Amino acid sequence: MNPVQAVDHAITTRMSARAFLPKPVDQQMLQDILEVARRAPSGTNTQPWKVYVLQGQSRDQLVDKVCAAHDAVRANPELAQQYRETYDYYPTEWVSPYIDRRRENGWSLYGLLGIGKADKDKMHHQHQRNFRFFDAPVGLMFTLDRIMGRGSLLDYGMFIQNIMVAARARGLHTCPQAAWNGFSSLILPHLKASEKEMLVCGMALGWADETEIVNTLVTPRETVASFTTWMS
Template identity: 45%
Template structure:
């Protein structure tokens, strides 16, 4: 697959088929992603891959904790909940389109809560990935981690697999740390679903709008 085709094929999948993903294929995708660049080649990414009984336990225990203590949802590292324009409009536009496809009416808090919980089921994907980073690294290493994740998603798309990067996994991180035995000196940054997209699910028809180049790029000296 040409890189441009992989970029077009990649989208956030929020409904997966139960078909298993062989360990060899997961390792192949991770190996391809190791070609990602990083500042001074420190390669700061760490990935905890969960499948089978471990993935099922992670899902069950995070959802149980979420129901018993719904307010325990702060990220382990500083995150801002404040957004200004144009970011607020972009976020709301995506949310309106997605929840429309899911037939969740505006203001239905119970349905919203259930749908948000789908994150912790990896949207039924058979493989869940949790990305972590050493706590003593600076913000530039978070950039490296993002580049690695994009490489992984493109490698998956080129092999016919779907993904969804999920910031929701830096909530309820105490449970994730315990279940996956993640060391205390690592931040749980985000998760990712990996599997085969359920193309019959309406939510997977969602294509997020993208801004034109001239809205974000300034050209100097041309």
């Protein structure tokens, strides 16, 4: 592959994997991915990212804590008040066309898994797969100093995309995860993060299980013409 093909291949074969093999990820590979990712641009080179790499016990213990909380909220929905997201990742009011795409995404995923609208148990279970990092052996947590502005989230997105593309180039897969955000009051203490930090999102990273149907989901995209205005 020439460089153009290699970059395009890494970008276009990236997808959100939701089933991983128990196969470990080489430590040097993780280090190399972060070495490449840190070249991301950021406004005035502020480099606002802070990454926690969870493996082994640190990963498993966080999984246990958050899965227990997720189950507890299901049993007693009032507990949800304790678990609020620190920032609005999604809009408070959903409008078309975003709501339509969101719904399509959800039902494509659940449809593939044979989960119907009334299957609340199965839905809960599938949602909880997030809090097991979809069985990936590596979980990443990203935090940002609360003092930083909204623009830092733009920088952060570039950094996170760099991680996903660099991982893909090495044959690995990822799933960025905002699902964790509601549980930051459990996650930040687990990370021993300082009071200044807020959780941006999590990410599962590992070797995708290609035999799992969930990983066959191909998400659509709008055409270039639909979002581009060519001006002269």
